[in-house]
Amino acid sequence: MEKNVTALEPSAEAVPGDAVPTDRDPAAKQIPPAAVARMTLYLRALNSLLGEGVERVSSEALAEASGVSSSTLRKDLSYVGSYGTRGVGYEVQYLSRHIAAALGLTHDWKVAIVGAGNLGKALARYGGFESRGFDVVAILDADPMIIGNEVGWLRVSNAANLEVVLKRTGANMVVLALPAAVAQDVCDRVINAGIRSILSFAPVLLQVPPHVNLRKVDMATELQILAYHAQRAQTPGQAV
């Protein structure tokens, strides 16, 4: 049972802009951020079970398959509803559908990848996307040597036409796989083009307006966190 490092980093901090709300805030049940992050794990585990033909699962078993405690699992599920049967467990497909719905995965999202270097290409070809409701509809780059190349079944578009390509393809999410130096610039353009969901792999802090949702992944950060723990573990019983 793993319980060591926090798995998912909540990079999205509390949106500070929800003062000035409309006169009626529906106050719909919102799911705590930590729970949202774990929902994706449940979904993955459920789909895996589904593939194995398993029809029912207990909170205990699903928790184990997701790498969380069963009480955390049950609490998380309680945020989206009561989809289990007491004394029995959860129906895999039924639960999977409901979690997917809660996460907004009922329709496909169209993703454009900006940056067709190794990382961009890796992302474009990454099979895990389509199978989980994400459709890579475009990949762009600014390098003339790269524009026009085939990546999977796509052709690299010219990043100069960013706005046009986003519009034509109907992309509603963008992945930034760019060097730090140009990331903010492209990010601004993407936002101006109306995109409000961005996943950035650029190792730099991006400034975005409050209505835009930005998540960040940085490999160097992850390694540094590992280094911290490794260093602690390596100093055993040191004198005081």
Add this chain to the structure above:
Amino acid sequence: MEKNVTALEPSAEAVPGDAVPTDRDPAAKQIPPAAVARMTLYLRALNSLLGEGVERVSSEALAEASGVSSSTLRKDLSYVGSYGTRGVGYEVQYLSRHIAAALGLTHDWKVAIVGAGNLGKALARYGGFESRGFDVVAILDADPMIIGNEVGWLRVSNAANLEVVLKRTGANMVVLALPAAVAQDVCDRVINAGIRSILSFAPVLLQVPPHVNLRKVDMATELQILAYHAQRAQTPGQAV
């Protein structure tokens, strides 16, 4: 390893005035996980400032450059020591060094990347590693078509010789850039070879013993979290 039972009770008659936090005594107490994650942001911001020739910075400014609140920043820094000057701020280089020391980045870490697909190659060439104390010493793959290829200044080793390569190169961290299907298998071998710090990009739950530190990055997860927020923003107060 179990969670350090926090024996550092701040209560009781804490002797005020001494305690002498010499810089020789860095990892005495443990830093909260959330703070560790942010330290890497401070480090990045500090190094960026350093590059611009800035010598001093206030908590307010550094917080802004890191994307956190100034009170969070100050609290975080207080976990590693008092390296600022009241009324003045922090000396950029001095603080950067101390944070790096607290994270265990004083010596270089040797990273082996398993999987030389697009992602593995992207990681191997990613310039951000060396500059931040991580040295990619090997890249491996099982595909005969890929073994021997050049990636950056490395040559792809045969994953069949995983243990040998890890030993020869002295790697002490491993990045898994593999398909889900083989990830657990390789992970087990890596652990058996003595590695205790692993960063996995495989979209699957890896089982590891407690003494191993595992961090996970999953792009599909990140997109799903974005989808959740996007969906909420798009449906204001929808009936259930």
Add this chain to the structure above:
DNA sequence: GGATGTGAAAAGATTCACAGCT
């Protein structure tokens, strides 16, 4: 004056334990 460092309060997340349903 001005900004740090830190107790104390508030908010958020996890775990416990058990009531309630099948």
Add this chain to the structure above:
DNA sequence: AGCTGTGAATCTTTTCACATCC
């Protein structure tokens, strides 16, 4: 009996506010 769903307790993280020091 067995397992879910959930209030209450515990633990963690963030924010506040101000004493402290340059």
